[in-house]
Amino acid sequence: EAQVTQNPRYLITVTGKKLTVTCSQNMNHEYMSWYRQDPGLGLRQIYYSMNVEVTDKGDVPEGYKVSRKEKRNFPLILESPSPNQTSLYFCASSWGLAGDNEQFFGPGTRLTVL
Amino acid sequence: GENVEQHPSTLSVQEGDSAVIKCTYSDSASNYFPWYKQELGKRPQLIIDIRSNVGEKKDQRIAVTLNKTAKHFSLHITETQPEDSAVYFCAPDNFNKFYFGSGTKLNVKP
Numbered sequence: 135e136a137q138v139t140q141n142p143r144y145l146i147t148v149t150g151k152k153l154t155v156t157c158s159q160n161m162n163h164e165y166m167s168w169y170r171q172d173p174g175l176g177l178r179q180i181y182y183s184m185n186v187e188v189t190d191k192g193d194v195p196e197g198y199k200v201s202r203k204e205k206r207n208f209p210l211i212l213e214s215p216s217p218n219q220t221s222l223y224f225c226a227s228s229w230g231l232a233g234d235n236e237q238f239f240g241p242g243t244r245l246t247v248l
Numbered sequence: 249g250e251n252v253e254q255h256p257s258t259l260s261v262q263e264g265d266s267a268v269i270k271c272t273y274s275d276s277a278s279n280y281f282p283w284y285k286q287e288l289g290k291r292p293q294l295i296i297d298i299r300s301n302v303g304e305k306k307d308q309r310i311a312v313t314l315n316k317t318a319k320h321f322s323l324h325i326t327e328t329q330p331e332d333s334a335v336y337f338c339a340p341d342n343f344n345k346f347y348f349g350s351g352t353k354l355n356v357k358p
Contacts, residue, residue, distance in 0.1 A: 236297065237284075239293070
């Protein structure tokens with residue numbers, strides 16, 4: 135089954151404790167992206183990747199890191215989480231380098247930083 | 249970055265009526281214009297998209313129209329059904345990035 139998976143689905147952590155949210159897709163998509171969703175703000179793009187070893191900042195990259203060592207995986211790293219990073223996070227992937235095709239979203243990761 | 253605005257923020261219609269949601273964007277370089285539907289507690293899913301070389305696209309009860317000159321595109325849902333109740337987002341592209349609108353909550357009353 136074609137899908138995007140994320141882990142963990144729920145995470146409660148404390149300020150400053152490094153964490154990684156994994157994202158994996160099995161559709162051989164080139165473009166992958168991370169979004170955060172906050173009430174009233176829609177989805178905001180954090181980082182995106184057009185291919186292996188190619189990543190770039192989205193609209194709200196501060197406090198986040200990503201890597202793309204393999205085509206299928208695109209982990210999101212919070213090296214020193216803060217309470218303002220409490221949010222719902224979605225990973226997405228799409229065909230093509232520019233991402234201008236249907237984006238398939240993962241199930242979401244609800245992160246709470248205390 | 250791109251400035252994207254969606255209107256209205258909430259929309260309540262009677263089952264069977266039509267619904268229209270408008271999305272305005274600021275950068276004329278945008279070429280891809282998708283609409284996503286997000287049901288409560290679920291992930292966003294694409295319902296329809298259009299590219300800049302096309303003015304209108306239809307898929308059964310759903311259509312999207314694009315006015316590149318005025319920099320806006322609209323989602324049209326006809327014969328609305330209760331299962332159309334959800335939040336809808338526009339997300340025009342902008343140099344490989346995507347800027348989502350803040351969403352329109354559609355409530356279809358039976």
